[in-house]
Amino acid sequence: MKKISIVVPCYNEEANVEPLRDALVEMFQRDLPAYRYEILFIDNDSQDRTREILRKLCAQDRNVKAIFNAKNFGQFNSPYYGMLQTTGDCTILMAADFQDPVEMIPKYVKEWEKGYKIVIGIKKSSQENKIMYWLRGCYYKLIKKLSDVEQIEQFTGFGLYDRKFIQVLRDLDDPTPFLRGIVAELGFHRKEIPYEQPKRKAGKTSNNFYKLYDAAMLSFTSYTKVGLRLATIFGSICSAISMVVALIYLVLKLLYWDRFAAGMAPLLIGMCFLGSVQIFFIGLVGEYVLTINSRVMHRPLVVEEERINFQNEEENGGDL
Numbered sequence: 001m002k003k004i005s006i007v008v009p010c011y012n013e014e015a016n017v018e019p020l021r022d023a024l025v026e027m028f029q030r031d032l033p034a035y036r037y038e039i040l041f042i043d044n045d046s047q048d049r050t051r052e053i054l055r056k057l058c059a060q061d062r063n064v065k066a067i068f069n070a071k072n073f074g075q076f077n078s079p080y081y082g083m084l085q086t087t088g089d090c091t092i093l094m095a096a097d098f099q100d101p102v103e104m105i106p107k108y109v110k111e112w113e114k115g116y117k118i119v120i121g122i123k124k125s126s127q128e129n130k131i132m133y134w135l136r137g138c139y140y141k142l143i144k145k146l147s148d149v150e151q152i153e154q155f156t157g158f159g160l161y162d163r164k165f166i167q168v169l170r171d172l173d174d175p176t177p178f179l180r181g182i183v184a185e186l187g188f189h190r191k192e193i194p195y196e197q198p199k200r201k202a203g204k205t206s207n208n209f210y211k212l213y214d215a216a217m218l219s220f221t222s223y224t225k226v227g228l229r230l231a232t233i234f235g236s237i238c239s240a241i242s243m244v245v246a247l248i249y250l251v252l253k254l255l256y257w258d259r260f261a262a263g264m265a266p267l268l269i270g271m272c273f274l275g276s277v278q279i280f281f282i283g284l285v286g287e288y289v290l291t292i293n294s295r296v297m298h299r300p301l302v303v304e305e306e307r308i309n310f311q312n313e314e315e316n317g318g319d320l
Helices: 017-031 050-060 074-084 104-113 130-146 163-172 179-186 209-223 226-255 265-297
Strands: 003-010 036-043 064-069 090-093 118-126 159-162 190-197 304-308
Touching: 003 017, 003 074, 017 036, 017 050, 017 104, 036 050, 036 074, 050 064, 050 304, 064 074, 074 090, 074 163, 074 179, 090 104, 090 163, 104 118, 104 159, 104 190, 159 163, 163 179, 226 265
Parallel strands: 003 036, 003 090, 036 064, 118 190
Antiparallel strands: 064 304, 090 159, 118 159
């Protein structure tokens, strides 16, 4: 009997984890009775009652597992690490807030049984804030145009991944993983299934501007060279223009000394403009350096504080 692993990253999801467990178990009993399952919740240092509820769920069902991180290790590391700890023939990654519909899972499994190693959901519409959905769409299109590798529009990571791809993730050993980019760059042939993203069932999202910016910059610096090349090209153009303007200004000053004797305004404007350009591109290059630094330091994805219902060491999906 094949085994399906469900990975659910959570942070302050006390109102959602138990209803989600119930919905998943009901779905397996109704739609996938021929499969065994494990549901792995990986908690990213929640500050509410999430861990208390997860301990109760694990005590009720040995097929429910939990990993408690020692601190919050970010929105990318924790889900990725959880996927590496699974033991199923395939792994499904989904959010705890019901924005990834449970009813999509049987559709994923059906395509997986046809031979697809990766089956993912693509948001064709969303019940979230319309402005935010539009901004996300613009971001995906921009990254897709600028990236050196294929990028997948409106893909959040929600999908099914065969154990062979999970092994690819283990072998990759990336300390700053960006799953959406890895699926596009290193994944097998995949099946894409469109769906409408519903609203959160309960609670408040932990996403904010900083997290969205962090995701955008990780994608930008990991899969594009355009930032560095833009800095070089734009810097060269500005330098050439500055030299031409300086020469023209020098000639005019020599020819019309009386008019340009006190004319410092053009120089000040030019200095301010070039200074601002330099500061912008120093910051952009700094983002690349930050990404490189994270990879060179090679810190662990997460540090575990506790794990529940992992009876045997053999069930550990990988040592990190």
